[in-house]
Amino acid sequence: MAMTTEADRRGWTQNPEAVKQDILTVALSEFAANGFSGARVDTIASRTQTSKRMIYYYFGDKRGLYTRALEAAYLKVREGEAALDLDHLPPQEALARLVAFTFDHHRANPDFIRMVMIENIHNAENLANSEVIRDLNVAAIDKLAVICRRGQQDGVFRAALDPVALHWQISAASFFNVSNRPTFSAIFGSELFEEPAQEAIRQQTVDAILAMACTTQPARPT
Amino acid sequence: MAMTTEADRRGWTQNPEAVKQDILTVALSEFAANGFSGARVDTIASRTQTSKRMIYYYFGDKRGLYTRALEAAYLKVREGEAALDLDHLPPQEALARLVAFTFDHHRANPDFIRMVMIENIHNAENLANSEVIRDLNVAAIDKLAVICRRGQQDGVFRAALDPVALHWQISAASFFNVSNRPTFSAIFGSELFEEPAQEAIRQQTVDAILAMACTTQPARPT
DNA sequence: GTCGAAATGTACTGACCTGACCATTTGGTT
DNA sequence: AACCAAATGGTCAGGTCAGTACATTTCGAC
Secondary structure, eight states, rough: OOOOOOSSSSSSOOHHHHHHHHHHHHHHHHHHHHHHHHHHHHHHHHHHSSSSHHHHHHHHHHHHHHHHHHHHHHHHHHHHHTTTTOSOOOOOHHHHHHHHHHOOOOOHHHHHHHHHEEEETTTTTHHTOOHHHHHHHHHHHHHHHHHHHHHHTTTTTTTTTOHHHHHHHHHHHHHHHHHHHHHHHHHSSSSGGGGHHHHHHHHHHHHHHHHHHBBBOOOOOO | OOOOOTTTTTSSSOOOOHHHHHHHHHHHHHHHHHHHHOOOHHHHHTTTSSSSSHHHHHHOOOOHHHHHHHHHHHHHHHHHHHHHOTSSSSSSHHHHHHHHHHHHHHHOOOHHHHHHHHHHHHHTHHHHHHHHHHHHHHHHHHHHHHHHHHHHHHHHOOTTHHHHHHHHHHHHHHOOOOOOOHHHHHHHHHHGGGGHHHHHHHHHHHHHHHHHHHHSOOOOOO
């Protein structure tokens, strides 16, 4: 809300960067809430400090705005991931931390999840044209690849371990946990998505991923 | 296509059941392809043997049609699951089969997956009002609950094993594999979703679920 | 064969929504 | 202080789309 960035109000009026950012933020939330066709440019404009005119001035058309909002969502999430430093930890520990972090991070960013869901509905046609996003994701998997290599050198991870397949498994659990919460809790109740149960699922997921990666099974309670 | 049901062409014209079914089938594919707001009633009508008038006559409005199409999708999928008989197998084997089957079954029903994705985007508001769907899903989990109980009585499954949590894990992998294929393969390439790799992921998933359920780790190759 | 309810066809409306047009202001440059 | 490009405001045209009005046909019941 009152987060005044350095780009804000320099002279008085006319601050292109702040205007663009304002539009993007509103657009992200509107697209995430309603999907591409469900979102209304007029609604976005009205929730903005500026007018619809500016949206078309800066982003060309609705699709252009959507694509930029999608990129913004990825950027924000990957930014959070970048803060995580795992190089000083032993590989098993590092992997466990990464999984737990991803699980929590996805939960904390439902708008990002929704944007990816929407993009999947549209067969990733917009994402495919964005080299920005591809780069971001390749960077994200590098972190995992490093952990894998270290674990394999130490002999604690299996030789056949594939970072992309591992990323798939981590994403599957973390993503599904947010994306399918509405239908799942409509059917089975919402307890599974509240605190004690979420903790258990997260631990279960960490254990499962570790078991996949490790040559010797790590000790497990119960 | 040429699947002439007993309801087809009795006298000549006027066959309400066939008309409704025709509309539902087309609607399901249109909604699955384009989402709720993206779908066009006119498009649905034109792909039908009948007219838009009939859609409103039988289904009231767009939302009514959507809800019925969603139910139809669930019905079709649960029908396929019901054919699976696992009671004669030992619990571990039964669970392994169930996981592998679910994985394949989801892959074979992308329209169902897309409808559930869309419903999640809309916060399951339509699904919540459909007792038809809740019943179907409760039935689906009963099958899993039986396996769990048998395994626990035999002492091969952990006592704390929760059927709903297990269902969550099975669904997460099987669902994500279809739902996020577009974005995932746009970023990392499509090899992961083609034959040799899919087989590996499925096996990995089966192993992971079994490891979660079992007291003693089952033997694992490599 | 007549009658009424169910089923169906055609054309239309009113709202909505994207995108464009024309004019004006702002701020930096010379 | 004059000028120009960037930024902005207000308005509306053109098209789209969900839903409806009005009419006719079908078919089973009696």
